[in-house]
Amino acid sequence: xxxxxxxxxxxxxxxxxxxxxxxxxxxxxxxxxxxxxxxxxxxxxxxxxxxxxxxxxxxxxxxxxxxxxxxxxxxxxxxxxxxxxxxxxxxxxxxxxxxxxxxxxxxxxxxxxxxxxxxxxxxxxxxxxxxxxxxxxxxxxxxxxxxxxxxxxxxxxxxxxxxxxxxxxxxxxxxxxxxxxxxxxxxxxxxxxxxxxxxxxxxxxxxxxxxxxxxxxxxxxxxxxxxxxxxxxxxxxxxxxxxxxxxxxxxxxxxxxxxxxxxxxxxxxxxxxxxxxxxxxxxxxxxxxxxxxxxxxxxxxxxxxxxxxxxxxx
Numbered sequence: 001x002x003x004x005x006x007x008x009x010x011x012x013x014x015x016x017x018x019x020x021x022x023x024x025x026x027x028x029x030x031x032x033x034x035x036x037x038x039x040x041x042x043x044x045x046x047x048x049x050x051x052x053x054x055x056x057x058x059x060x061x062x063x064x065x066x067x068x069x070x071x072x073x074x075x076x077x078x079x080x081x082x083x084x085x086x087x088x089x090x091x092x093x094x095x096x097x098x099x100x101x102x103x104x105x106x107x108x109x110x111x112x113x114x115x116x117x118x119x120x121x122x123x124x125x126x127x128x129x130x131x132x133x134x135x136x137x138x139x140x141x142x143x144x145x146x147x148x149x150x151x152x153x154x155x156x157x158x159x160x161x162x163x164x165x166x167x168x169x170x171x172x173x174x175x176x177x178x179x180x181x182x183x184x185x186x187x188x189x190x191x192x193x194x195x196x197x198x199x200x201x202x203x204x205x206x207x208x209x210x211x212x213x214x215x216x217x218x219x220x221x222x223x224x225x226x227x228x229x230x231x232x233x234x235x236x237x238x239x240x241x242x243x244x245x246x247x248x249x250x251x252x253x254x255x256x257x258x259x260x261x262x263x264x265x266x267x268x269x270x271x272x273x274x275x276x277x278x279x280x281x282x283x284x285x286x287x288x289x290x291x292x293x294x295x296x297x298x299x300x301x302x303x304x305x306x307x308x309x310x311x312x313x314x
Contacts, residue, residue: 010054013054014051014054015083016047017047017048017050017051017054018051018079018080018083019037019080019083019084019087020033020037020044020047020048020051021047021048021051021059021073021076021077021080022077022080022081022083022084023036023037023044023084024044024048024060024067025069025073025077025080025081026081028067029067030044030045030048030067048060055076057072057076058070058072058073059072059073059076059077060073098291099291100130100291101128101130101131101290101291101292101294101295102130102131102291102292103130103131103132103290103292104131104132104133104134104292105131105132105133105134105149105150105292105293105296106133106134106136106146106147106148106149106150107133107134107135107136107148107149107150107151107152107296107300108136108137108138108141108146108148108150108151108152109135109136109137109138109151109152110137110138110139110152110153110154110275111137111138111139111201111230111231111232112154112170112232112249112251112252112275113152113154113170113249113251113279114135114137114232115232115233115251115252116249116251116252116304116307117135117152117300117304118135120299120300120303120304121133121135123299123303124296124299124300127299128292128295128296128299131292131295131296133296136148141153143162143283143284149283149284149293149296150281150282150283150293150296150297150300151281151282151283152167152279152280152281152282152300153279153280153282154170154275154276154277154278154279154280155277155278155280156277156278158280158282159282161285162282162283162284162285163282163283163284163285164280164281164282165280165281165282165297165301166278166279166280167278167279167280167281167301167304167305167308168278168279168304168305168308169277169278169279170249170250170251170275170276170277170278170279171249171250171270171271171276171311172247172248172249172250172270172271172273172275172276173247173248173250173253173257173264173267173271174245174246174247174264174265174266174269174271175239175245175246175247175248175253175256175257175262175263175264175265176239176242176244176245176246176262176263176265177239177240177241177242177261177262177263178260178263179242180197180239180242180243180244180245181263181265183242184196184197187245187265187266188266189266190210190212190219190221190266190269191219191221193210193221193223193245194221194222194223194224196224196244196245197224197225197226197227197243197244197245198210198223198224198225198244198245198246198247199225199227199228199229199235199238199239199243199244199245199246200223200225200228200235200246200247201228201229201230201231201232201234201235201246201248208222208223208225208228209221209222209223210223210247210271210273211271211272211273212266212269212270212271212272213269213270213272214268214269214270215268218272225244226243226244227243227244232248232249232252233252235248236248236252236253236256239256239262240256240261240262245265247271247273249275250311251307251308251311254311279304281297281300281301281304283297
């Protein structure tokens, strides 16, 4: 079996000569072949001679007025023709890849935005039926080692060397169900959270703090609670069920707030934490970004910006 490693140098150098030979056979003339390839007839002649020398075979019997492909040349031509056909096929594939988005896109999304982004993917898959998506959840990604094509990150400063397009500010809201408020009482200051059942969704329960800021004050409150999950959707479900008070991304809590399943608490205080900031959609730079990545970026960005504008109207 032949080695699948790098080809010998001579095997690579012979390729242009093979292509030239195939064109000469098909046109029957060095002059016509030179016109098709865009080089001089003498250059074509040199390529044919080089091919013959590399193979130690005469392929064409030629005089000053005519040329004829001999028996050896006929056999070699069959393989040289494949070089031309492969070249043509590469450009056909290129046209299909450029014009029609297709293939796999791996998209990384932080936990706080995972539920929102996951709702967009079915619509994208319906619109672009030749594109497949893998949605990966996590807070930090290495785009190369993790094979991430597109990522959504929350940061005040997007990474250098990447294309970063701004989406929206990720706001958090403090909220609880009406039943919890009825049973536990109304809260007038963040310090009172220390006396309530709270539902943090990330971090170590023993070291969990929530930071808040008002127009002229700020405070940091230790958060007690009977239930801790690293999944924000789990925190949302528990909050709606009346387990306690949670601080959730607005994009996750908005439907429950609109349907009055949840009520905002302390709206004059804003949550300030590591997960709060500006969301960006980022991907590798370059003029040759694949069509499948471009259409996913444009689709997700359009949908998320539209959703965030709707949240601002509330």
